[in-house]
Amino acid sequence: MSIKNLNLQSVKTLYLAEMARSLRTVLQSIVSPVISTSLYFVVFGAAIGTRISEVDGVSYGAFIVPGLIMLMLLTQSVSNASFGIFFPRFSGSIYEILSAPMSYVEIVLGYVGAAATKSLILGAIVLVTARLFVPYSIDHPAMMVLFLVLTAVTFSLLGFIIGIWADGFEKLQLVPLLVITPLTFLGGTFYSIDMLPPFWQAVTLANPVVYLVSGFRWSFYGISDVSPLVSLAMILLFLGAALAVVAWIFKTGYRLKP
Amino acid sequence: MIRVEGLSKTFAGGFQALKDVDLTIRRGEIFALLGPNGAGKTTLISVICGLVNASRGRVLVDDHDNVRDYRAARRLIGLVPQELTNEAFTTVWDTVSFSRGLFGKPGDPAHIERVLRALTLWDKRHNRLLELSGGMKRRVLIAKALSHEPQVLFLDEPTAGVDVELRREMWEVVRALRAEGVTIILTTHYIEEAEEMADRIGVIRAGEIVLVEEKHALMRKLGSKELTLHLHEPLDSVPPALAGHALALAEEGHALVYTYDATSEQDGSSISGLLADLEAVGLRVKDLHTRQSSLEDIFVSLVRERR
Missing domain, CATH: 3.40.50.300 (P-loop containing nucleotide triphosphate hydrolases)
Incomplete structure (x- = not known):
């Protein structure tokens, strides 16, 4: 389908309504993630960080900035997007979206676009906030933005999938808490994987978040655990996989259209 | 459309x-x-x-x-x-x-x-x-x-x-x-x-x-009608002479209810037939009224019929 055929009015309506929803809950959706991420900067960056030796020539406080932003980006993208589609399913108001003259692409653009936008706004706020506590530099700003955007979109797609798969609030929380957060903590946010014993280094490479954090950190300081090109390839791979699953969902009507 | x-x-x-x-x-x-x-x-x-x-x-x-x-x-x-x-x-x-x-x-x-x-x-x-x-x-x-x-x-x-x-x-x-x-x-x-x-x-x-x-x-089409005849004297049962009509006793014998199909051809004659037979049996009618079945009756009978 070409851009010309897109029903932009519908996409815009859905997108703006989703954005308005998070403005209504600004404390929960913006203030709280910014504060909780900032706490890490205060504790690990400014307080403890000064007593920890440099990693690859970067002060510890600065070293953890990219990983923490990634952590926040992943969890927020997933939770925003999953809640965005889960809530209308839960309340029943999804009937209106499904009976509207909208294609699947347009529905995804509206929901995932809004969720990714929110995460990116949060990412920008946290990036600025971090500067208050920790000095850092960005060597490759364009690549940084690219990593940020690709990650926000990919994980918003993942959230969208979870929001459709979940049949209760418990499942909605399950993946972010049990999968995303552990993977991020073990994904080299707080350490370089060189610091691990060889066996655990190998295990860690099976963790997709390692590639995200490593690539993102490279865009800041030019240091990385794996080549930035590998990181980029991995993100694109996740993106492709997420798109495939979303396409399958709409093709089969899974949990949306009996 | x-x-x-x-x-x-x-x-x-x-x-x-x-x-x-x-x-x-x-x-x-x-x-x-x-x-x-x-x-x-x-x-x-x-x-x-x-x-x-x-x-x-x-x-x-x-x-x-x-x-x-x-x-x-x-x-x-x-x-x-x-x-x-x-x-x-x-x-x-x-x-x-x-x-x-x-x-x-x-x-x-x-x-x-x-x-x-x-x-x-x-x-x-x-x-x-x-x-x-x-x-x-x-x-x-x-x-x-x-x-x-x-x-x-x-x-x-x-x-x-x-x-x-x-x-x-x-x-x-x-x-x-x-x-x-x-x-x-x-x-x-x-x-x-x-x-x-x-x-x-x-x-x-x-x-x-x-x-x-x-x-x-x-x-x-489906609307059957009911004719209710209120009697002067209550009956214990429908008199045998009237058995040919679709009659039922109601109101503890004080009324006879006649169900008929207003659209079918012989109805007019069947009502006059009924009235003549009532006369012959000597039943005196105090009052009468008819009722057209509502859509609800039609619906209930339709759904029941096909079950």
Whole structure:
């Protein structure tokens, strides 16, 4: 389908309504993630960080900035997007979206676009906030933005999938808490994987978040655990996989259209 | 306006909700779909509106196939669902405007205002949905469905759980819409609603359309009448001399009830025959009245008959 055929009015309506929803809950959706991420900067960056030796020539406080932003980006993208589609399913108001003259692409653009936008706004706020506590530099700003955007979109797609798969609030929380957060903590946010014993280094490479954090950190300081090109390839791979699953969902009507 | 052809729906669990349904809805009419719970009313509407995939058959909305040409088909349709489903925290104005945009129409505050005024929601336009009563919420759903100026409006059980006054108001709204040329399909349990509103009536039972008929023709055709004869002296049983007539005792022997079909040919003579026989037996009639069966009676007998 070409851009010309897109029903932009519908996409815009859905997108703006989703954005308005998070403005209504600004404390929960913006203030709280910014504060909780900032706490890490205060504790690990400014307080403890000064007593920890440099990693690859970067002060510890600065070293953890990219990983923490990634952590926040992943969890927020997933939770925003999953809640965005889960809530209308839960309340029943999804009937209106499904009976509207909208294609699947347009529905995804509206929901995932809004969720990714929110995460990116949060990412920008946290990036600025971090500067208050920790000095850092960005060597490759364009690549940084690219990593940020690709990650926000990919994980918003993942959230969208979870929001459709979940049949209760418990499942909605399950993946972010049990999968995303552990993977991020073990994904080299707080350490370089060189610091691990060889066996655990190998295990860690099976963790997709390692590639995200490593690539993102490279865009800041030019240091990385794996080549930035590998990181980029991995993100694109996740993106492709997420798109495939979303396409399958709409093709089969899974949990949306009996 | 809408053509449903050979439509079947079997759900994943194996339950067949629709069996080879054929149905044509004419432009500008009010069509009432009557049926007991679980008959397939909502499933049929859901398939037409694109909420449920059909297993077989097709649906044409103003000649647009609702799967291949879903955009054109769906643009013409407004749907008011059975359940009160709302985003609780948005305002009436916002949610109705949202619906219009979702259907791809540019904003038109004048139209939204007209819709809200017609549904007496104008004073509530800045209220959040959670502050509204059940009847108000239902009107909001109607306003949402009308926001994009549909040509066909589906009302799934529009007056379930709505008080009498509001129901009358709702009927007025529906009539006004019909006057504007909107085709209306409503499902209902309330037979009086179909009787009051509909031009044509379809009866659905266990996934099959049992009957589609003009309302008046249906009532004429299936409408049996009852003649009640109040007697001077009570009877213990129907006298044997009158056994040839379809008579039953009522009111503890104080009345005889004669059931007949007003449309059949010999009826006139059968009533005079009955009256003559009564005379012959020496029964004196104090009073008499007749009653035409309502749509409800027709419906109940129809559903029972086919069971």
